[in-house]
Amino acid sequence: MDTQTRRLTTSAQVWNGGQVFEAQKLEMPELAAGEAVVAIDLATICGSDIHTVTGRRAGPSPSILGHEAVGRIVAVGPGGVRDFLGKELLPGDRVIWSVTVSCGSCDRCTAGRTAKCRSLLKTGHEPLGGPWGLSGGYASHIHLPHGITVVSVPDRVSDAAAAPAACATATVMAVLEAGGDVRGQRVLVSGAGMLGIVACAVAAHRDAASVEARDLNPERLELAREFGATSTRLATEPATSSSHDVAVELSGSQPAVLAALESLAIGGRLVLAGSVAPGPNVALDPERVVRSLLSLTGVHNYEPRHLQLAMDFLADTQRTHDWDSLVATPRPMTEIGSLMQQPQGRILRSSLAHHRS
Ligand SMILES: [Zn+2]
Numbered sequence: 001m002d003t004q005t006r007r008l009t010t011s012a013q014v015w016n017g018g019q020v021f022e023a024q025k026l027e028m029p030e031l032a033a034g035e036a037v038v039a040i041d042l043a044t045i046c047g048s049d050i051h052t053v054t055g056r057r058a059g060p061s062p063s064i065l066g067h068e069a070v071g072r073i074v075a076v077g078p079g080g081v082r083d084f085l086g087k088e089l090l091p092g093d094r095v096i097w098s099v100t101v102s103c104g105s106c107d108r109c110t111a112g113r114t115a116k117c118r119s120l121l122k123t124g125h126e127p128l129g130g131p132w133g134l135s136g137g138y139a140s141h142i143h144l145p146h147g148i149t150v151v152s153v154p155d156r157v158s159d160a161a162a163a164p165a166a167c168a169t170a171t172v173m174a175v176l177e178a179g180g181d182v183r184g185q186r187v188l189v190s191g192a193g194m195l196g197i198v199a200c201a202v203a204a205h206r207d208a209a210s211v212e213a214r215d216l217n218p219e220r221l222e223l224a225r226e227f228g229a230t231s232t233r234l235a236t237e238p239a240t241s242s243s244h245d246v247a248v249e250l251s252g253s254q255p256a257v258l259a260a261l262e263s264l265a266i267g268g269r270l271v272l273a274g275s276v277a278p279g280p281n282v283a284l285d286p287e288r289v290v291r292s293l294l295s296l297t298g299v300h301n302y303e304p305r306h307l308q309l310a311m312d313f314l315a316d317t318q319r320t321h322d323w324d325s326l327v328a329t330p331r332p333m334t335e336i337g338s339l340m341q342q343p344q345g346r347i348l349r350s351s352l353a354h355h356r357s
């Protein structure tokens with residue numbers, strides 16, 4: 001395929017720190033083996049990008065943010081590029097791609113923890129002047145480097161359903177894997193944002209005996225019920241103690257972590273995934289952990305298989321769940337600055353589309 005003779009450009013919304021975005025036209029690098037260029041069709045705005053822009057989380061600038069997106073292959077480097085299942089990708093194929101890019105050969109990668117690769121790169125987190133400048137989804141095109149996981153998007157999965165998969169949905173797959181088999185188990189989902197809503201749906205789909213959702217926001221609890229929660233509880237109400245076999249904590253709030261720990265029954269398993277910013281310590285009663293045979297695990301990001309599992313899950317449930325309803329109608333990329341705030345009510349993601357002329 002002739003991909004090297006024409007030089008591709010991208011129209012990007014470059015983040016310059018603070019709330020400042022600047023439209024820039026940038027040239028794509030010449031593609032090396034295993035690399036690809038994708039035209040972005042839709043990018044959703046993850047809460048972590050909002051934290052970066054509002055200063056709650058550090059990020060390099062200038063850079064192109066955006067790690068939840070879906071698009072179509074435009075060009076591939078020499079030797080071609082394959083998706084996670086081994087299918088050769090051709091121009092026009094719809095794809096999503098992982099948040100992490102790993103070397104595949106360091107001790108952590110070979111131990112199966114590629115998300116913690118010693119030379120890890122992260123989608124939408126790399127400096128513009130660095131080795132992977134065009135790493136973000138808030139642009140007309142993205143450069144996919146060697147070592148990123150690419151997953152094909154079936155036609156029946158919409159752009160709005162597919163875009164958040166690379167962060168929220170895939171992370172939930174890793175979280176629930178860490179929580180173990182939920183069939184017949186009483187599951188607690190703490191935090192009913194995008195991850196929590198997906199977690200309710202996955203736990204219900206995998207035949208959990210019950211799924212309780214907890215959140216401060218009643219609208220989100222209503223949403224949790226629609227997506228599979230069998231009961232809901234406002235996070236301001238007292239937690240039920242010793243009533244859950246598996247608890248997944250996705251909010252990162254200290255009282256919620258404590259309540260989730262408190263809620264574990266004998267043999268209970270707690271997976272922490274929401275605590276991604278510094279916060280106050282949580283007091284742990286080690287005797288209770290011992291006598292109640294509790295397990296506690298942390299999950300951050302995910303492995304390549306989880307991205308494929310996320311897409312398979314969305315494809316399996318696109319008729320039973322209205323995934324599109326969680327994502328706002330796309331706005332032009334030029335409005336990015338005004339969209340860097342948490343959407344209200346039942347909308348969990350703002351979204352951006354590149355308007356082609
Ligand atoms: Zn994210």
Ligand SMILES: [Zn+2]
Nearest residue numbers: 103106109117
């Ligand atoms: Zn590595």
